[in-house]
Amino acid sequence: MNRPARATIDLEAIRHNVKVAKRAAPQSRVLAAVKADAYGHGLTRVLSAFEEVDALAVASVEEAVALRAVSDKDIVVLQGIRQPEHLALCTKHALQPVFHQSQQLDWLSRWSSQDSMLSVWLKVDSGMHRLGFDLDAVERAFVRLSDHAAVNRVACMTHMACADDRSDDYTLQQLKAFERVTADLSAPRSAANSACVLGWPQAHYDWVRPGIMLYGASPFIGDTAQDWGLQPAMRLTAPIVAIKHCRKGDAVGYGRSWVCPKPMTLGVVAIGYGDGYPRHANNQTPAWVKGHTTHLVGRVSMDMIAIDLTGYTDVSIDDEVVL
Numbered sequence: 349m350n351r352p353a354r355a356t357i358d359l360e361a362i363r364h365n366v367k368v369a370k371r372a373a374p375q376s377r378v379l380a381a382v383k384a385d386a387y388g389h390g391l392t393r394v395l396s397a398f399e400e401v402d403a404l405a406v407a408s409v410e411e412a413v414a415l416r417a418v419s420d421k422d423i424v425v426l427q428g429i430r431q432p433e434h435l436a437l438c439t440k441h442a443l444q445p446v447f448h449q450s451q452q453l454d455w456l457s458r459w460s461s462q463d464s465m466l467s468v469w470l471k472v473d474s475g476m477h478r479l480g481f482d483l484d485a486v487e488r489a490f491v492r493l494s495d496h497a498a499v500n501r502v503a504c505m506t507h508m509a510c511a512d513d514r515s516d517d518y519t520l521q522q523l524k525a526f527e528r529v530t531a532d533l534s535a536p537r538s539a540a541n542s543a544c545v546l547g548w549p550q551a552h553y554d555w556v557r558p559g560i561m562l563y564g565a566s567p568f569i570g571d572t573a574q575d576w577g578l579q580p581a582m583r584l585t586a587p588i589v590a591i592k593h594c595r596k597g598d599a600v601g602y603g604r605s606w607v608c609p610k611p612m613t614l615g616v617v618a619i620g621y622g623d624g625y626p627r628h629a630n631n632q633t634p635a636w637v638k639g640h641t642t643h644l645v646g647r648v649s650m651d652m653i654a655i656d657l658t659g660y661t662d663v664s665i666d667d668e669v670v671l
């Protein structure tokens with residue numbers, strides 16, 4: 349698709365952010381979350397920036413099989429198997445499925461494999477109530493996994509609900525629960541998303557699982573990426589296609605939701621929700637052009653937005669706007 353909007357990806361920024369994660373958790377191995385096409389950055393194109401991580405995590409078996417074609421690293425399937433046939437795919441492609449519900453264990457019990465090649469993860473629900481075994485079911489699930497002839501290693505993981513808020517002690521409650529149910533299992537452990545990597549060292553354990561920080565966004569409420577020494581991996585730009593001079597009282601765009609409070613100069617920029625720009629972005633949403641910080645005006649259209657250029661006489665058609 350030939351659209352004028354551009355997402356430019358900086359591989360060096362991802363490499364830098366991987367180093368930030370490793371420095372923050374020097375005793376742990378790094379399982380980088382690269383699901384959803386590396387958080388929209390284009391997994392095959394950015395893969396070389398993940399050389400220094402120990403393993404890669406995707407959501408589905410389908411993503412994992414595609415990733416195996418281009419990577420020799422360990423690959424963890426965070427949502428695990430959705431059908432019994434996925435087990436054979438996991439052994440064939442050396443994928444590490446996460447077991448998070450009992451039906452998956454039933455499929456495994458009925459599956460006979462000649463090889464004991466399967467490295468698996470057991471997901472503990474320590475309080476997020478999304479994926480994972482309830483605390484009182486963890487030990488039994490661990491035994492069922494480790495007793496299976498095809499399984500050669502079981503590691504345990506959990507996921508934090510509120511780690512982006514360092515004043516919320518729910519994270520400590522979750523860690524306590526995770527430690528209690530895994531204390532007697534001889535298994536590597538993992539709990540740390542990006543927020544835990546940077547802000548909760550007690551959650552590092554054997555493996556950390558950073559995602560969003562690797563792409564240069566702060567995982568914390570109220571903190572910027574810069575505050576944590578992270579570099580943005582994506583720069584989203586689009587050109588100005590029209591400059592309009594509006595009178596006080598003119599309404600701009602769909603729904604006439606923005607009414608000019610004074611005479612204004614507007615730039616119409618060639619990007620919209622058809623390009624993935626959020627349709628609900630409001631009028632405070634910033635945009636940058638020629639060193640000026642400005643903001644959106646009116647509703648986001650399918651392939652256009654308007655920005656305020658009042659007073660910026662140095663801006664012209666085809667100038668690049670950073671969004």
Ligand SMILES: Cc1ncc(COP(=O)(O)O)c(C=O)c1O
Pocket residue numbers: 381426507540541542543557558559560561567
């Ligand atoms: C199981 C699991 N681990 C790690 C991550 C990475 O989290 P974050 O992007 O907040 O670092 C995710 C992201 O959704 C996840 O689902």
